[in-house]
Amino acid sequence: MVLNFILLFATAMLAGGLAYFIPSWEERYFKLVLVFAGSYLFAITVLHILPELFMDAIDAPKMGLYILVGFFLQQILALFSTGVEHGHIHHPSHQHAANAGVWTIMIGLFMHAFLEGTLLGNEGSLSAHLHDHSGHDHHHHHHHGSNNLLFGILLHKGPEAFALVAVLMSSLKKRWIFALLTIFALASPLGMLLSNYLYESKILGGGTMNVFYGIVAGSFLHISTTIFFESSPDHRFYLNKVIVSMIAFALAISLEMLL
Ligand SMILES: [Zn+2]
Ligand SMILES: [Zn+2]
Numbered sequence: 001m002v003l004n005f006i007l008l009f010a011t012a013m014l015a016g017g018l019a020y021f022i023p024s025w026e027e028r029y030f031k032l033v034l035v036f037a038g039s040y041l042f043a044i045t046v047l048h049i050l051p052e053l054f055m056d057a058i059d060a061p062k063m064g065l066y067i068l069v070g071f072f073l074q075q076i077l078a079l080f081s082t083g084v085e086h087g088h089i090h091h092p093s094h095q096h097a098a099n100a101g102v103w104t105i106m107i108g109l110f111m112h113a114f115l116e117g118t119l120l121g122n123e124g125s126l127s128a129h130l131h132d133h134s135g136h137d138h139h140h141h142h143h144h145g146s147n148n149l150l151f152g153i154l155l156h157k158g159p160e161a162f163a164l165v166a167v168l169m170s171s172l173k174k175r176w177i178f179a180l181l182t183i184f185a186l187a188s189p190l191g192m193l194l195s196n197y198l199y200e201s202k203i204l205g206g207g208t209m210n211v212f213y214g215i216v217a218g219s220f221l222h223i224s225t226t227i228f229f230e231s232s233p234d235h236r237f238y239l240n241k242v243i244v245s246m247i248a249f250a251l252a253i254s255l256e257m258l259l
Contacts, residue, residue, distance in 0.1 A: 080109075
């Protein structure tokens, strides 16, 4: 848990710092990293999170609904965040708009990142829940798989923090950028700690936690598919993006089987 906290926080701070200290970053490299991370996020959602959520006999019929709720919740959060979580960086020509919206961006992005963190809160809780109903011990499987989940979220966290700093740079002073980056970097770790606490203290049962997980899965579907669409706005075929996507899928599949 402590290691996860540090990894999540440090990844966000490093990626944000990168955007800050290398302002002359090449947009096309960022786009490729973004496509890689988005593809990876899509892959672990489909390969890992969804199967696990639907394996639960009790929640399965309603799970589709939670996922749809999460998808539309993310659609609304993206209105606030201006799409920073899917790597949307507005051009400096929109400076006045960004300036007016710094707090709405932070609120939208913080809520997204906080929810995202809940997914990492209790390794094995999903499986413990499964164990109750199916009689089979899935703990071994889930514990290992959750490393891949953590890896996918860390990959996504990089471009997210990078995009946040790139957006803030156009409208804020240095110290404010670092203060806001630190607040953002704490969002997922805090979500993780809260969901861990709520589960461990039995305030929320596995069934209620699954509602959150369904919502996060829906938001991941929204974010990752939006990255696909926005990476080729004119419907052109970009071979390098397809190749990057394929490498991300192959890596996600391999790690899902190996870890
Ligand atoms: Zn966008
Ligand atoms: Zn995120």
